[in-house]
Amino acid sequence: MSRFLAWIVTLCLVVTTAHGSPVRIKDLAEFDGVRGNDLVGYGLVVGLDGTGDGFRNAPFTEEMLAGLLERLGVNVTDEALRSKNVAAVIVTATLPPFARSGSRISVGVSAIGDAKSLLGGTLVMTPLKAADGNIYAVAQGSILAGGASVSGDAARAVDGVPTTGTIPGGARVEREVEFDFSSIDNIRIALRNPDFTTAARVEDAINSDFGRQLAVTMDSGTVMVSFRNLGSVNPARVVGRIENLLIEPEDRAKVVIDHKSGTIVVGERVRISRVAVSQGSLTLRVSEAPMVSQPNPFAAGETVTVPRTAVELREEPGIGFAEVGGQTSLSDLVGGLNALGVRPRDMISILKSIHAAGALHADLVIE
Known part of the structure; x- marks a missing residue:
């Protein structure tokens, strides 16, 4: 046993999960408008130790490197670039809610060509755009890759994924997302796991804590909170008070x-x-165990392979x-x-x- x-x-x-364990509302739901925005960019990593893209298989890397050098005043027209220390990458990041100009965010870097590793590479200045096409941040810095790659003439060993990495605090916010949180009259609380019972408990907890009717359950995943009955208040302080209220969530088996x-x-x-x-x-x-049948040296005939198959059928108790x-x-x-x-x-x-x-x-x- x-x-x-x-x-x-x-x-x-x-x-x-123990029945009756209280959980904060902030750990169960998202507040409408308080969310991040995804950013993406296309950049170039330099300084690799011969593990970059092969220009024959990744011509876009060569074109981007030539464009970068041209902008820096280096004339490479009609020149054949053969560097193995450069790799084209996709850079991703999340712009946090209420991020201000000058603040820094972390970014992820992933190779898109045939580069073998990004270890030791440096990301060159890369603009990061949101879904609206505007640039909200610029990324640059040394890459921390989480893998290792070793290769020889006849074998290659890879541990982890060395073609991806991160740059902690590697992007600086250049544009803010305009959102006047202090002027809103209501806010929606969206449950991560929609459930009518949990939504009703969120409503009851808010109304009980404030002593008045502020919250209304809209559906299994949404609770609407109105600030009108509170008079002149700061919505940010109200949300901060709400998100720390404790409730007992329900969940499906x-x-x-x-x-x-x-x-x-x-x-x-x-x-x-x-x-x-x-x-x-x-x-x-x-199991197959073929046997080779070969005639005597002076006998007429030819060598043939005779198949032998062993079949075992076993039923365990x-x-x-x-x-x-x-x-x-x-x-x-x-x-x-x-x-x-x-x-x-x-x-x-x-x-x-x-x-x-x-x-x-x-x-x-x-x-």
């Missing part, structure tokens, strides 16, 4: 399965009806039928699966089958 317990601890991660890692995450509210489970496995092994009681709790469900004595990978198949039979009362999410 201890062996099966180790399996379940390793590959069956059980999330048990879920079972999340990750096939790649064999991970199973079971929520606290998952229930299972009375069901019987039997599990067994069938193994079919086919199953567990018979095991019964899991009706409307069990999370601990009972885990204990029941553990008592079946099956491998963690087989537990995934069992959970899918129980859900297909209608006995697993939860959303089954397969990734």
Whole structure:
């Protein structure tokens, strides 16, 4: 039993959110207008140790390098550039809400050509644009890449992803997003996980804290808060007070399965009806061992390959039928699966089958 317990601890991660645990509203929702804006740019990384783009496969890198040198006063017309220390990259960043001119933000850098690594590279001044086409920040600086690449004449080893990296504080904000927060009359609170019960609790918590009717539930994911009943107030201070209120969120029962890692995450509210489970496995092994038949030296004939195939069919002993009681709790469900004595990978198949039979009362999410 201890062996099966180790399996379940390793590959069956059980999330048990305690019932009644209070959570701040700021951790459950977003406030309308208080969000970041995505930025993107196309730039050039220089200073690589021979791991940059090959100009034959990435001609856009050569064109961009030539344009950069021309702007710096270097005439490269009709010159054949053969540098291996340059790479074309896409630069991404998020402009935080209420970011002011001169503040700095971090950026991500990703190679788009055939560069092998961005380690040790420096991003040249790159303008970052938003969806409206305007430039909101300019990025430049040394790249911190999170991988390593080693290559020889006949082999190459890569650890991580050396073709991506970051520049902490690598972009300076040049344009502000105009938004007068102090002039708004109301604000919408958008729940990250829409739920009518949670939205109603958010409404009740706000109205109870302020002692008047300020919040109204619009739908399962939106609560509208009006500032009109507060008179002359600073909306920023009201939002700061609201986002720290504590409520007890409701959530749907879920079972999340990750096939790649064999991970199973079971929520606290998952229930299972009375069901019987039997599990067994069938193994079919086919092996080829061809034999070469060669005639005697003075005999007439030719050398031929005679195929030999060995087929083995083996059925491992199953567990018979095991019964899991009706409307069990999370601990009972885990204990029941553990008592079946099956491998963690087989537990995934069992959970899918129980859900297909209608006995697993939860959303089954397969990734």
